[in-house]
Amino acid sequence: MLLEAKGLKAGYGPTHVLQGLDFEVAEGGVTALLGANGAGKTTTLRAICGMCRAEGEIRFQGQSITGRATEDVARLGIAHVPDGRGTFMELSVEENFRLGAYVRKDKEVQADFDRICDLFPRLRQRWKQQAGTLSGGEQQMLAIARALLLRPKLLLLDEPSFGLAPLIVQEIFAIMRRIRDESGVGILLVEQNANLALELADLAYLLETGRIVMHGRAAEIRQDEAIRRSYLGY
Amino acid sequence: MAESETLRSVTMPEARNPARAWRAILVLAGIVAAFAPVYLLESFQLFQLTMAVIMALAVLGLNIVTGYNGQISLGHGAFFAVGAYVTAILMSHFDWSFWATLPFSAAICAAVGYGVGFPALRLGGLYLALTTFSLAVAVPQILKHKAIEDWTGGVQGLFLVKPDAPFGLPFTSDQWMYLVAVFIAGLCFWGTWNLVRSRIGRALMAIRDNPIAAEAMGMDIAALKTGAFAVSAMVTGIAGSLSAVAIEFVAPDSFGFGVSITLFVGMVVGGVASILGSLFGGLFVLFVPNIAEAISKAAPGVIYGVILILFLFLLPDGFAGLLRRIAARLTRGRQ
Amino acid sequence: MDGLAHQIVAGIATGGIYASVALAIVMIYQATHHVNFAQGEIATLSTFLAWSMIQAGLPYWVAFFATIAVSFVIGVLVERLLMRPVQNAPVLTHVGVFIGLLLIFGNATGWIFGYTTKVFPTPFTSDKPLAGGLISAHELGSTVVTLVVLTLVWAFFRFTKLGLGMRAAAYNPRSARLVGIRVGWMLALGWGLAAAIGAVAGMMVAPVVFLDPTMMLGILLYAFAGALLGGIDNPMGAVIGGFVVGVLENLAGAYVVGTELKLTVALAIIIGVLVVRPSGLFGRVVYSRV
Numbered sequence: 001m002l003l004e005a006k007g008l009k010a011g012y013g014p015t016h017v018l019q020g021l022d023f024e025v026a027e028g029g030v031t032a033l034l035g036a037n038g039a040g041k042t043t044t045l046r047a048i049c050g051m052c053r054a055e056g057e058i059r060f061q062g063q064s065i066t067g068r069a070t071e072d073v074a075r076l077g078i079a080h081v082p083d084g085r086g087t088f089m090e091l092s093v094e095e096n097f098r099l100g101a102y103v104r105k106d107k108e109v110q111a112d113f114d115r116i117c118d119l120f121p122r123l124r125q126r127w128k129q130q131a132g133t134l135s136g137g138e139q140q141m142l143a144i145a146r147a148l149l150l151r152p153k154l155l156l157l158d159e160p161s162f163g164l165a166p167l168i169v170q171e172i173f174a175i176m177r178r179i180r181d182e183s184g185v186g187i188l189l190v191e192q193n194a195n196l197a198l199e200l201a202d203l204a205y206l207l208e209t210g211r212i213v214m215h216g217r218a219a220e221i222r223q224d225e226a227i228r229r230s231y232l233g234y
Numbered sequence: 235m236a237e238s239e240t241l242r243s244v245t246m247p248e249a250r251n252p253a254r255a256w257r258a259i260l261v262l263a264g265i266v267a268a269f270a271p272v273y274l275l276e277s278f279q280l281f282q283l284t285m286a287v288i289m290a291l292a293v294l295g296l297n298i299v300t301g302y303n304g305q306i307s308l309g310h311g312a313f314f315a316v317g318a319y320v321t322a323i324l325m326s327h328f329d330w331s332f333w334a335t336l337p338f339s340a341a342i343c344a345a346v347g348y349g350v351g352f353p354a355l356r357l358g359g360l361y362l363a364l365t366t367f368s369l370a371v372a373v374p375q376i377l378k379h380k381a382i383e384d385w386t387g388g389v390q391g392l393f394l395v396k397p398d399a400p401f402g403l404p405f406t407s408d409q410w411m412y413l414v415a416v417f418i419a420g421l422c423f424w425g426t427w428n429l430v431r432s433r434i435g436r437a438l439m440a441i442r443d444n445p446i447a448a449e450a451m452g453m454d455i456a457a458l459k460t461g462a463f464a465v466s467a468m469v470t471g472i473a474g475s476l477s478a479v480a481i482e483f484v485a486p487d488s489f490g491f492g493v494s495i496t497l498f499v500g501m502v503v504g505g506v507a508s509i510l511g512s513l514f515g516g517l518f519v520l521f522v523p524n525i526a527e528a529i530s531k532a533a534p535g536v537i538y539g540v541i542l543i544l545f546l547f548l549l550p551d552g553f554a555g556l557l558r559r560i561a562a563r564l565t566r567g568r569q
Numbered sequence: 570m571d572g573l574a575h576q577i578v579a580g581i582a583t584g585g586i587y588a589s590v591a592l593a594i595v596m597i598y599q600a601t602h603h604v605n606f607a608q609g610e611i612a613t614l615s616t617f618l619a620w621s622m623i624q625a626g627l628p629y630w631v632a633f634f635a636t637i638a639v640s641f642v643i644g645v646l647v648e649r650l651l652m653r654p655v656q657n658a659p660v661l662t663h664v665g666v667f668i669g670l671l672l673i674f675g676n677a678t679g680w681i682f683g684y685t686t687k688v689f690p691t692p693f694t695s696d697k698p699l700a701g702g703l704i705s706a707h708e709l710g711s712t713v714v715t716l717v718v719l720t721l722v723w724a725f726f727r728f729t730k731l732g733l734g735m736r737a738a739a740y741n742p743r744s745a746r747l748v749g750i751r752v753g754w755m756l757a758l759g760w761g762l763a764a765a766i767g768a769v770a771g772m773m774v775a776p777v778v779f780l781d782p783t784m785m786l787g788i789l790l791y792a793f794a795g796a797l798l799g800g801i802d803n804p805m806g807a808v809i810g811g812f813v814v815g816v817l818e819n820l821a822g823a824y825v826v827g828t829e830l831k832l833t834v835a836l837a838i839i840i841g842v843l844v845v846r847p848s849g850l851f852g853r854v855v856y857s858r859v
Contacts, residue, residue, distance in 0.1 A: 049747070070746035079747075086744035088737055099737050102730070103749035150748065306664055308606075353844045359660040360604055361847065364797075365839055367606060368790050372836040491786075495668055502665050535676025543669035546662050547654060 002027045002154055002186040003048070007056040010040075010047035017043040019210040020056065024203075025154065030180055030187040032197040032218060034232065035207035041190040042083050044207070045156045048188075049073050049080050060154065075103050079147035080156040087139050087146075089132035093123055096131050096142055100149030109149075116145045119175055137168035144172070148179070154186045155179075161193045169196070176200060194232040198222040206232075268416045272409050281480070282520060284412045288476045290516025291419040293500040294426055294509070295470030300498075301507035302430060303462040304442030306359050309350075309366030311493030312373050313467040317343050317474025319377070322392045322484040323385050332397050332479050336418075339475040340468050347467020351460035370491035377486035391485030394478060415476050422469050427509050429465070438462055439507070470497070499538065503545050505554025514553040575703055576819045582708035583777075583791075584815020585715035589770040590785075590792035591811040592719060593763035595804050600739040600759045601652070603663050604793075604801075607670035609785030611647070612767030614678045615640040616775050616784070619768070620689055621682070629692045633772060637765045644764025648757040679782040689775035711773040718769050719808055722762070726804075735759055787832055791818060794838040800852020810849065814838060 003025040010018040017040045025031040033041050047054035050070045058066045065073055074080070088096050097116075101109045117124040120141045126134060131142060140160055147155055160176070161169040173196050179185060180200065191197035198204055201218040214227065221227055228234055271283050296310045320339040324330040350369075354362050378389055386392070399410035429435050437458055440448040449455050478484050500519040505511020522541065526534035549556055590608065597605045615636050622632035647670065655662050693710025726732035738745040738755035745752050771785060778784060791814050799810025814835070821834045842849060 051743075070743075071749050071751050074747055074749035082743070082747065086741065086747060088741050088744060090740050091733075091736065095733060098730070098733060099745075099748050099750075102734060102737075146748065300661070304661075306661060308664070308668070353840055356847060357843055360602075360664070361797075361843055363606075363660075363664050364604055364793055365843060368793065368836045368839050371786060371790055372832045375832045495672065498665070498668060499672075502661075506661065533676055533680035536673050536680060539669045539672030539674075539676065542672065543651065543666055546658075546665045546669065550658070550662060 001025070001059075002029070002061060003188065004059045005044075005048075005057065006059075008044070008047060008054065008058060009056050010043050010052055010054040012043075012052055017210050018047065018054075021205075021207075021210075021212055023205050023212065023215070025186045025188050026202070027153075027186055028184045029203065030189060030201040030218075032194075032201035032204040033188065033190045033207060034192075034194050034197060034204060036192070038209070039207040040210045041207055042158055043210075045080060045082075045158050045188070045190055048078065048156060074150065077150070077153040078156065079150040079152035079154070081143045081147045081158060081160065083158040083162070085139050085143040087131045087134075087142055089130070091131055092128050093126050093131055093134070093142060094128060096146050097123075097149060100146035104149075104151065106151075112149055112151070116148055119148075119178065120145055137164050137172070140164060140168075140172060141175070144175070144179075148183075148185075152185060154188065157187065157189045157191075159190055159192060161191060161196060169193070173200060194228075195234065268420070269413075272405070272412060277406070277408050280408055280412050284408075284415045284480050285477070286516045286520040287412075287415045287419050288473050288480060288516070289496075289500060289519045290513045291415075291422055291476070292470045292473035292497055293504060293515040293519070294419075294423060294512035295466045295468070295473060296497045296501050297466075297507060297509075297512050298426060298429075298438075298469060299462045299466035301501060301511075302435065302442065303438040303459065303466075304359075305354060305459060305462065306363040307366045307463075307466070307494075308363050308491075308498060309369035309373075309494050310466075310470050310497045311370050311489055311491060311495075312366075313343050313347060313470040314474035314477070314493055314497070315373055315377065315489035316346055316467075317471030318478040318484050318489070319386060319392075319474075320471075321475035321478045322394055325394050325479075326387075326392045327385070332414075332475075336472065336475060340472055343471025343474075344464040344468040347471075348460055348464040350467070351463030354463060355456055355459055366494070367491070370494035374486045374490050377489065386486070387484075389486060391483060391488075394482045394484070396479055396482055411480055415480065418472065418476060422472065423509060423512075426469070430509065434458070499542050501552075502542060503552050505552030508552065508554035510557070511552050511554030518553070572823070573820075576823050577816055578704045579708060580816030580819035581812060582704070582712045582815070583774075583819065584795075584812035585712045585719075586770045586774045586788065586811075587791045587795045587815050588808040588811025589715050589718055589766050589773075590788060591796040591799070591807040592722060592804055593766040593770075594792055594796045595801060595807040596759055596763050596766075598796075598801055599804070600735070600756050601656075603667070605670075605760075605763070606664070606667040606789075607674055608763065608767055608792075609789035610671050610674035610678065611640070611643060611764050612771040613780075613782060613785045614674050615643070615764070615768035616689065616771035616780060617678055617682045617687075617782075619772050620687055620775075620780055623690060629690060633692075636768050636772065640764040640768035641761040644761035645757045647764075648760035649753075652756070652760070653753065675782060682782070684782060687780040689772070689780045691776035707776055714769065714773055718766060722766065723804075731758075787835075790832060790835040790839075791815070794835045794842070796849075797839055797842045798849055800849030803849065803851045806849055806851030809851070 001024050005021055005023050008018055008021040009016060021044065023031065033044060035041050043052060046052045048058055050068050050073055054066055056066065057064065060076060060078065065076065088099060097113055101112065122138055123142055123145060126138065131139065134142060144160070160172055177200060180187060189197055189201060198218045198221060204215065204218040204221050205212050206214040271280055275283065292310070292314055295313070296307060299305050300307050317339045320342050321332065321335040324335040324338060325332065357365060377386055396407040396411050398407050399405040405413065437448070437453050441453065441455060441458060445455070496519050500515030503518050504513065504515025523534055523538065526537035529537055545552065593608055594604060597603065618639060619632045619636040622635060623629060651666060651670065655666055691707045691710065693706045695706035699706060699709060726736055734750050735755045735758060738750055738752045742752045774788060775784065792811060795811035795814040796807040797810070798813060799806030799808065817838070818831055818834055822831045
């Protein structure tokens with residue numbers, strides 16, 4: 001199992017947001033974390049990356065990573081595309097790419113630049129441009145590109161569809177399908193757009209006020225009208 | 235606070251009287267304590283205590299604008315200097331009595347404070363600190379300038395004479411100076427205490443803690459902030475006037491940025507945004523350098539800086555905060 | 570006309586010093602959003618260290634580079650030991666810590682080395698006057714040195730991986746951590762670099778103004794003015810601002826207010842910039858959206 005969480009509790013300051021979660025991401029698999037605003041989806045990703053207070057067990061490839069510093073978690077091979085995208089606005093697209101590959105010591109970085117620009121041709125067009133001048137959709141692509149450049153084993157995506165026009169969202173999810181199919185990267189996807197997420201994922205967990213209220217194979221959940229109506233609203 | 239305690243203070247209003255009685259006792263004790271040194275201390279020690287009271291007043295001034303209103307001033311030494319020089323010039327060149335110079339000095343310092351408060355409106359924390367810091371560094375140069383040398387006495391400064399006790403009262407001029415300082419400082423402390431507890435005081439603190447919300451609530455931020463600077467400058471300026479007469483001498487080099495730093499340290503160590511803290515701050519600022527010198531004859535300034543940093547790390551709300559916490563623990567223990 | 574030309578040239582020479590210190594200030598500001606009030610005192614201490622090395626018999630350039638190395642370490646240590654514990658504290662606490670540093674470094678220097686003014690040697694001397702007396706050997710030498718330092722720093726940030734990492738850590742520490750950058754150490758490096766630059770500035774200015782514990786205070790003020798003028802978040806702007814302030818200070822001192830009021834010129838510039846255009850000539854105008 002690539003990532004396992006057992007009894008994960010997390011929060012900010014004295015507030016507890018997550019009340020004890022159990023979930024997992026398989027090697028090369030896609031797990032979706034669904035739920036409404038405030039359910040604790042972003043907090044879950046932050047807990048994995050040491051960006052907030054966390055207790056309980058989080059195991060990455062068998063190693064416990066609960067409470068580890070963010071930069072150490074990244075160096076282990078977990079890439080996080082945060083809410084708000086986290087783009088380095090003042091730097092160019094090229095510099096954002098270089099930062100994505102910052103901790104890598106191998107010689108295939110340049111090859112990866114090319115490969116990922118094939119995946120996101122728009123970014124190649126804007127190579128020397130300041131990242132802050134890119135559109136929302138392009139910044140999302142840049143954020144994913146930056147994460148992929150780490151050559152991560154696990155990719156954490158926080159609401160990639162947020163604030164984007166439907167056409168761009170389709171484009172991005174198509175690219176994510178390619179990533180899922182072509183690389184062996186495991187993906188933990190947090191999304192409010194349940195439909196898109198369930199199309200992409202193998203497993204799905206539904207979060208409500210810090211607890212998992214439903215989980216199962218994504219395909220089954222998608223077919224089950226009763227579950228969709230009562231939990232996902234469509 | 236435990237639920238039972240909250241209920242009790244709500245259902246039994248008499249429960250608040252002990253606190254009021256305590257406060258009255260403390261004030262009375264304070265008044266006795268204020269008079270005692272006149273009869274207990276030697277002339278030089280009394281002078282030191284006088285200076286401590288004056289510095290406490292100066293720190294109080296700084297607390298008004300920085301502690302309670304959140305505008306960081308590293309240049310309050312400038313207001314101290316203005317107050318000192320106004321009094322010195324009026325007494326030395328025009329033979330005014332000290333009391334006559336006070337309202338004048340207060341008014342001028344308030345005006346200068348108001349004047350500084352205007353550009354300060356544009357500046358946030360760090361930039362204001364920087365600007366006031368620059369002001370503090372530039373003050374001695376300005377005071378020494380040839381254009382005003384005839385008034386300020388240039389580098390040599392001006393000499394003053396402490397007034398004698400009036401109406402033939404049985405006090406030496408040193409003792410009288412001490413009583414005058416205590417009286418004036420007492421008035422200012424009392425006035426500030428009332429200001430802090432009033433609506434204006436709460437508005438000042440609201441601006442400090444959440445400027446955007448304060449503005450959204452319709453407070454006239456500009457008027458309040460410049461006003462805070464004016465009052466703050468006035469109080470520190472009055473302290474400056476007192477110091478001029480107490481020391482009987484003013485000279486530009488006594489008003490370098492060291493004064494501003496001293497006031498800042500006093501405020502932090504005594505307790506930011508605390509009336510009592512200002513008092514502690516004044517005592518600290520006057521007596522600790524002596525202690526520091528005793529610890530290390532060679533580098534008292536280093537000890538001073540170390541103490542400041544230790545307080546910032548370990549006791550960020552200063553002596554006053556420490557006392558508050560001890561008092562809270564004691565009263566909680568009793569219940 | 571000769572006088573004017575010389576004032577301008579001298580202004581450029583001192584401007585180089587201000588530009589260097591302004592750069593150090595801006596570097597720390599960019600990374601931490603704090604202004605290090607103690608920058609000057611640390612630089613003075615470094616200069617005294619250089620002086621004592623030279624007194625002990627070390628050749629100038631050996632002492633020069635050794636001082637740079639030691640200053641770098643001092644900067645790193647100050648950040649790790651004193652700034653790290655209060656990194657999330659309110660502004661007032663930060664200002665307080667800087668003041669504390671100012672007191673400690675300023676007084677330690679006096680304590681260790683005494684308060685008498687010392688003569689600091691310059692490695693730039695020449696037997697015959699240069700450019701018809703327009704510029705002294707030291708002015709030329711120190712200008713070259715400061716330009717070299719500034720260029721090296723620029724190149725470091727622009728072209729090296731570490732420089733990119735430091736910029737990333739300054740602009741967006743959260744995202745920097747997400748790509749694996751150890752932000753804490755980047756900050757420490759920034760402080761080390763700033764201290765090293767300050768040391769160079771101190772060693773270049775000491776031969777002119779003579780070495781005593783309060784040497785850098787006035788210079789710090791001019792550097793602030795320069796940094797603000799150029800834009801406190803813009804390193805290039807800060808450098809230009811430093812040069813401009815140097816020239817302005819000299820011209821104002823010679824022709825307008827006289828040398829006794831020169832510090833007031835710095836003050837006037839600071840207030841002027843902050844009131845008229847707080848983001849400086851080249852800084853970004855930041856609008857805060859409520």
